[in-house]
Amino acid sequence: MKKKILITGGAGYIGSHTAVALFEAGFEPVVIDDFSNSDKSAVRGIEKIVGQEVKLYEGDCNDVKLMEEIFSTEGIAGVIHFAAYKAVGESTEHPLKYYKNNVGSLLVLLETMRKFEVSDIVFSSSCTVYGQPDENPVKESTPRKEAESPYGNTKKVCEDILNDYVKSKAPVRVIALRYFNPVGAHPSSAIGELPLGVPNNLVPFVTQTGAGLREQLTVFGDDYDTSDGTCIRDYIHVVDLAEAHVKSIQHLANKPATYFDLFNLGTGEGNTVLEVVKTFEKVSGESLKYKIGPRRSGDIEKVWANTDKAEQVLGWRSRLNLEDALRDSWNWQLSLKEKEKMS
Ligand SMILES: NC(=O)c1ccc[n+]([C@@H]2O[C@H](COP(=O)([O-])OP(=O)(O)OC[C@H]3O[C@@H](n4cnc5c(N)ncnc54)[C@H](O)[C@@H]3O)[C@@H](O)[C@H]2O)c1
Numbered sequence: 001m002k003k004k005i006l007i008t009g010g011a012g013y014i015g016s017h018t019a020v021a022l023f024e025a026g027f028e029p030v031v032i033d034d035f036s037n038s039d040k041s042a043v044r045g046i047e048k049i050v051g052q053e054v055k056l057y058e059g060d061c062n063d064v065k066l067m068e069e070i071f072s073t074e075g076i077a078g079v080i081h082f083a084a085y086k087a088v089g090e091s092t093e094h095p096l097k098y099y100k101n102n103v104g105s106l107l108v109l110l111e112t113m114r115k116f117e118v119s120d121i122v123f124s125s126s127c128t129v130y131g132q133p134d135e136n137p138v139k140e141s142t143p144r145k146e147a148e149s150p151y152g153n154t155k156k157v158c159e160d161i162l163n164d165y166v167k168s169k170a171p172v173r174v175i176a177l178r179y180f181n182p183v184g185a186h187p188s189s190a191i192g193e194l195p196l197g198v199p200n201n202l203v204p205f206v207t208q209t210g211a212g213l214r215e216q217l218t219v220f221g222d223d224y225d226t227s228d229g230t231c232i233r234d235y236i237h238v239v240d241l242a243e244a245h246v247k248s249i250q251h252l253a254n255k256p257a258t259y260f261d262l263f264n265l266g267t268g269e270g271n272t273v274l275e276v277v278k279t280f281e282k283v284s285g286e287s288l289k290y291k292i293g294p295r296r297s298g299d300i301e302k303v304w305a306n307t308d309k310a311e312q313v314l315g316w317r318s319r320l321n322l323e324d325a326l327r328d329s330w331n332w333q334l335s336l337k338e339k340e341k342m343s
Helices: 013-024 041-050 064-074 088-093 095-115 150-167 202-210 238-252 273-284 308-314 322-342
Strands: 004-008 028-033 055-058 078-081 120-126 173-179 181-183 217-220 235-237 259-265 290-293
Touching: 004 013, 004 064, 013 028, 013 041, 013 238, 028 064, 055 064, 064 095, 078 095, 078 238, 088 095, 088 150, 095 120, 095 150, 120 150, 120 238, 150 173, 150 259, 173 238, 181 238, 181 322, 202 217, 202 273, 202 322, 217 273, 235 238, 235 322, 238 259, 238 308, 259 308, 273 322
Parallel strands: 004 028, 004 078, 028 055, 078 120, 120 173, 173 259, 181 235, 217 290
Antiparallel strands: none
């Protein structure tokens, strides 16, 4: 029998790619999503890639009754918890909305897992917990900084909840994954990032500008202490990221009854914003309209990952590079345009 893995937020950007990776590794994903930041086309996209139907529950993972129904019906073997709100700016305007959804859903999930004796959980954390690190590349042992936003704080609080819970000797095995900057799309272009409204992240903004949907890109600041003055991030292909979740679920299966660990997921390399622009122009053949604007408050100057721990412990490292990611993002953007024309 295939092991069933519950994916909260499984219709979202990273969740949908992880569903594909789980199918391909012989698991049976079960998705719960309330479609607050995604739509059903992602579920159809997963089905198109794997040629199988996705078991989908439409609803809120803060809903105790629904969660208990899923656990009692499905026989869940482990959970990957993606569901959360993630817009940094919005979180400063509506902090309670963020704490309620991001922290509340983790508590409901842990209590349901306890009730149904499910032990394994992989949690989506973020490199945002490091703030501006004193040294790069940043290791997991690097102290976390005070969060810059309520969103960032929800990730710190959730890591702490999981850690405290494990320290209490609860029968739970936990991996927290600190993602750097997820980019790219599935090479089939059947799934990818679907930002609602104006994208908050660089790459969707770049591809939408390339496609003529946005007039031009604003690069926030070119006077940072980096090679070309623009900010540095570690851009990790979402397909690589998805594979790390499969490795994590497999890793937990061999661990003692009470276990906690956390891992950086990045490429181990940083790229400036202008390098992203140049690489996009190279892979797309488009020339991108951009202007340099003032620095944006709250932006970190530079951060990239040391990924040795994930390689040594999980046997995972990224295989795809920035060119691969931008090519896949661009093809995804073009496919969205095609779908729009046909509808
Ligand atoms: N994308 C990034 O840059 C990034 C970086 C670091 C960490 N993360 C974390 O990774 C996780 C996944 O991110 P993503 O980029 O795939 O985001 P996403 O918004 O594309 O996916 C999240 C999914 O969860 C769903 N959802 C939200 N609240 C829900 C609820 N209460 N019940 C059911 N479904 C709910 C949304 O509809 C969406 O489909 C999040 O926890 C995010 O904070 C993302």
